[in-house]
Structure formats: C-alpha cells, structure tokens
Amino acid sequence: MTMHNVSVFIKKSDWVQALSKCERCDFYHTWDYHNVSFFNGEGSPILFDVNINGRGLIFPLLERSIEGEVKKDLTSVYGYPGPLLYGDVDETYFNELWSCFVSFLVDNGYVSLFSRCHPLYFNGYIKNHSDFSGEVVFIDLYLSEDEQWRFYRGNHRRDINKLNKIGVVCHYDDDSSNLDEFIDNYYSTMNKLNASDFYFFSRDYYLKLIESTDFKARLYSCVYNGEVICSGFFVFFKEIVQYHLGGTKPGFYHLSPTKMMFDKVRRDAMELGCKYFCLGGGVGGRSGSLFNFKLGFSKHVEEFRTIKLILDESSYRELSSHATGDDSFFPKYRIKP
DSSP states (O other), rough: OOEEEEEEEEEHHHHHHHHHTTTTOGGGSSSSHHHHHHHTTOOOOOOOOOETEEEEEEEEEEEEEEEEEEOEEEEOOOSSOOOOEESOOOOOHHHHHHHHHHHHHHTEEEEEEEEESSSSSSOOGGGGGGEEEEEEEEETTTHHHHHHHHHSOOOHHHHHHHHHHHHOEEEEESSTHHHHHHHHHHHHHHHHOOOOOGGGGOOHHHHHHOSSSSSSEEOOOOOOOTTEEEEEEEEEETEEEEEEEEEEEETTTOOOOHHHHHHHHHHHHHTTTTTTTEEEEEEOOOHHHHHHHHHTOEEEEEEEEEEESSHHHHHHHHHHHTOSSTTTTSGGGGGGO
C-alpha cells in the first residue's frame, strides 16, 4: 500500500529535522538563510516534506502574498537552493513524489512556483520539470594544491603573484569589523553593473548573515596601503563554500584583487576540509566576461537550472493580463511597471 504524506514546516526545529534526512544540502536550504531573506522582504520561510513510504522530497521555499489577492505564490531564496531527495528514490518514485507535491500546491491555492536549483545537488530527474539557465564554476578542493594551482589561467597566477609582491594582504573577519568598507565596495560594483534594486541589500541583511548559527559567513578583505580595495562574503557549510557577494573599490579594478581573494578563500576552505568552492556563474546565469573570469580558476562547470510552475492557469492569466516587458520573467505578473 502506497502512503502519501505532505508535511509543511515553518519552525526552525522542524526545518532542521527535515533537512537532517537528506544526505547533502547547502546553506541555501537552511532556515537561517530563509529567515534572512524574510527580513529582507522576500517572503515567509516554508518547507515542504513529501514522503511516500519513507522516501521523500524536501523543498524549502518562500511564500509570498500577491497584492490584492487571497492566493499566494512560492519562490526560492537568492542563490542555489532547490529540491532535495532522501531515501532510495528512483525515477518512478521521483515522478510520484513530484506529482504528489504539485497536486498539494494546486489544492492549497498557490498560483505559481519559481525556484533556482542547486548545480551540485541537482537531481537529474527534475530535468523534465526545469529549464537550463546557465553554468556555474566550481573549484575541486579535494585535488592537491599543485593541481588546483595548475588549473588557474596563466594571467590569474601572475596577477596573484603581483598582488603579493606589491604588499596586498587578504584576511577574513567573522564579525562586522570591515562591514562598512564592504558595503561601499559592493554598492560601487553594483552601480557599475547597473544592478537592480534587489541587489542593494541593507546593513541588517549582512549582520544577520554574520550572526547565523546554521552556517559560517566570513567577510574577506584585500588590504593595500591601509585601504580595503576588495571585499567579499563567503559562506562555509559542510563540504562546500559559496561565493555570495563581493565588490572592488573604484580605482583598483586594474589590480584584479578578487583573484587574490578567491585564492585565499580556496586555501582556507581546503584547511577546513571543504570539497567544493562554488564561484557562481555569469550575470543572470549567462556567459560573458564575469563567467570567463571565473573559468580562469577551474574548468569544472555544472548546469544551473530553474523551475517555473504555473499551478493555477486562470489566476495566472488574469494576474498577468496587464503585465508588459520581458516575456522570460517569471512569474509574469510580478514584472514591475
């Protein structure tokens, strides 16, 4: 007899217990990170645990109200979260779990679901329910130091050696010591890239990252002649370290201090026993100069996929009827006028 069960969790204790059933997860799946996103106005943390005979699917998301509507929708946190599996799940079991999950969302009145997927912990079975959105670069930390260094592009190695020679030093803080300098450098970089308002996070956002107990957020700084010329937030969690946010001080782009910062994080992560260092992808998941820059550290790339589900066709059409602009944006009714 097949037993279906969908549990919904919003409390941290339940969330932690649910994630403990999964062999692998990242900081993007944690309650703390979802709570940081909640305080950033992105939605309320909610985790779905779909279980069939002891095998299951875990999906942490953010629940959002839709202005002027009783119904709600679901989205993922910024980064690479996505669904996780536990137990011995084959393709047949996955399809049953997925069907059960989608039916539950429809029955509970959700209009749509959008989620980014984790490039490493992505399960091949979800391919039929997701779209290819780009590639993400990883450094394999289980390789020897010499092998990792050899994978660096020649100009990356030369620039790192030059930064060392002229006296640039990179260090980290796990407190807010250099937070103001980071914010200045990060905002300057976002302005240079004409980034949307979403990427201009508040000071409280960074403080909540630092204060988290679910994961370890470190703020790395490259210092030259007493000035912080490059800064980045990196999050360490179990076997993986993620490059979260970063920026360079105007006037110092020619030195490419991010190269030294990445190299320092890589070496620290190795000492901590991490297996992977995720550098991320290009702007908006696309290839380009940023993606090419990251490829200069490693040729290990993984697919980045996104899930776009319309759960209530009629409501979605009605809500989107007045939306104009980018047809690739999902859900369409959330395009800002």
